[in-house]
Amino acid sequence: MTEPGGAGDRELLLRYHESGDLEARQQLIERYLPLVRSLARRYANRGEQLEDLVQVGSIGLIKAIDRFDVERGVELTTYAAPNIIGEIKRHFRDKGWSIRVPRGLQELNVRLSQLLERLTVELERSPTIPELAEAAGVTEEEVLEALESGQAYSTVSLSAPSGPGEDGELDPLEALGELEHEYEVSEDRAVLAPGLDVLDERERRIIHMRFWEGLTQSQIAARIGISQMHVSRLIRRALEKVRDEIGAGKPSG
Amino acid sequence: MGGLAARLELSYETLEDLQLALESVLEQDGYVRGDRVTVRLLVGDESVVLEVGPLDPAQLPADLGHPVAEGISLARLLSTLVDEVSLEERDGAHLLRLEKRASLARPETREPA
Numbered sequence: 478m479t480e481p482g483g484a485g486d487r488e489l490l491l492r493y494h495e496s497g498d499l500e501a502r503q504q505l506i507e508r509y510l511p512l513v514r515s516l517a518r519r520y521a522n523r524g525e526q527l528e529d530l531v532q533v534g535s536i537g538l539i540k541a542i543d544r545f546d547v548e549r550g551v552e553l554t555t556y557a558a559p560n561i562i563g564e565i566k567r568h569f570r571d572k573g574w575s576i577r578v579p580r581g582l583q584e585l586n587v588r589l590s591q592l593l594e595r596l597t598v599e600l601e602r603s604p605t606i607p608e609l610a611e612a613a614g615v616t617e618e619e620v621l622e623a624l625e626s627g628q629a630y631s632t633v634s635l636s637a638p639s640g641p642g643e644d645g646e647l648d649p650l651e652a653l654g655e656l657e658h659e660y661e662v663s664e665d666r667a668v669l670a671p672g673l674d675v676l677d678e679r680e681r682r683i684i685h686m687r688f689w690e691g692l693t694q695s696q697i698a699a700r701i702g703i704s705q706m707h708v709s710r711l712i713r714r715a716l717e718k719v720r721d722e723i724g725a726g727k728p729s730g
Numbered sequence: 731m732g733g734l735a736a737r738l739e740l741s742y743e744t745l746e747d748l749q750l751a752l753e754s755v756l757e758q759d760g761y762v763r764g765d766r767v768t769v770r771l772l773v774g775d776e777s778v779v780l781e782v783g784p785l786d787p788a789q790l791p792a793d794l795g796h797p798v799a800e801g802i803s804l805a806r807l808l809s810t811l812v813d814e815v816s817l818e819e820r821d822g823a824h825l826l827r828l829e830k831r832a833s834l835a836r837p838e839t840r841e842p843a
Contacts, residue, residue: 593742603743606736621732673802688802688810693743709746716750719802720757 486553494547505542506535509557513538516561520569530565537564585623588613590706597695597705627706628713673719680715687712734771740778744832751811751828752780754804761785761804763824777813778832783825787817790826 486508492501510531517530541560545553592612596604610617673681679701686692686700694712698705731752735745752769755761763786772779791805794815808815814829 603741605739605741606732606745607739609742610736617736618733621736625732684802688806691810694746695743705742713750713753716754716802716807 487547490542490545490547490553493542494545502542505553506538509538509542509553510535512554512557513561516558517565520565525569530568533568534561534565537561540564582623582626585613585615585619586627586706589620589623590627590704593705594698603693603695627710675718676715680711680718683708683711684715684719731771734773738773738778740832744778744830747811748778748780748828748830751808751830752782754807754811755782755785755826761789776831778830780812780828780830781818781825782828784823785817785826787824790817794826 486505489501489505489508492498493505513534514527514531517527517534520530521527537560538557541553541557544560545556589609592609593604596608596612600608604612606617606620610620613620615623673684676684683697683701686697687694692700694705694708698708701708703711731749732745735748740748756767763784768781768783770781772781791803794805794808794817805815808828812828812830814827816827816829818825818827
């Protein structure tokens with residue numbers, strides 16, 4: 478198969494855009510599928526099958542080919558990559574919950590996250606399940622179900638790639654709650670203990686604060702300016718990554 | 731565990747810590763001996779105790795309860811998440827005993843036993 482980029486691309490793009498040659502379009506798609514696969518791989522293992530992400534990324538590729546302006550003088554590679562990544566990110570955003578969770582439960586989970594913050598401040602301690610239920614106007618069973626369903630969100634990308642992406646989109650959870658704002662990178666970096674090198678800086682710092690400094694979830698949440706539930710998800714996700722990384726899953730002990 | 735936590739009026743953070751402690755033990759290969767595991771939740775006046783077993787003591791880290799390993803070991807996780815960690819042998823089976831001191835959030839609202 479011909480490598481993407483260069484004069485070959487331009488010729489195929491001209492044939493497609495100026496003459497409507499669908500064969501040329503198909504050849505471009507095939508040329509760029511390895512790029513799609515490579516980018517999709519970066520987002521795999523987050524609750525979605527690689528092949529599904531390749532399919533989603535391919536849509537971004539096709540859109541890039543169809544919208545490409547041959548007069549702009551940029552390489553298709555340069556234009557296609559952010560389109561492919563953008564499509565994959567949109568997929569995660571739209572399908573953020575890794576298992577099908579009813580919308581009502583998703584909304585309750587978001588509401589509980591906000592109530593948890595408010596009650597923790599008001600009561601000066603972590604609220605109980607009955608207190609959360611009372612504040613939310615739902616049953617204790619519904620609170621527990623919503624909290625449990627919230628764990629289904631843990632497989633979504635939380636921070637890698639972190640912050641605004643190439644297309645300016647925020648990661649799903651960073652856009653989820655009003656209370657969550659940008660984590661400010663501190664110079665006080667967490668120690669790079671064995672097994673922690675698979676974590677990104679924010680995960681490492683949170684793990685360090687929780688398991689070395691002994692801060693509670695709510696203290697960590699207050700310190701870095703994200704919600705307590707987000708801290709909980711990040712801790713679980715980080716520990717999963719460490720477990721996956723360390724051989725058969727058993728941490729060095 | 732969530733249902734019991736609600737009934738006992740454990741705080742959200744206490745419930746989170748107990749769940750994460752339990753997950754840390756159960757989600758790693760090799761700790762559980764056999765294909766069945768029993769989890770018991772014992773409720774005291776000022777603490778709750780999780781008993782998990784039977785476990786394979788040879789697979790468990792030696793520094794349980796006093797983490798010395800530099801990395802994110804099971805010992806470090808458990809020593810943060812609960813207050814007391816011990817391994818007990820009962821009827822030939824090894825049980826991990828995780829005790830979490832948890833003053834109930836609203837003891838005045840609990841009905842007398």
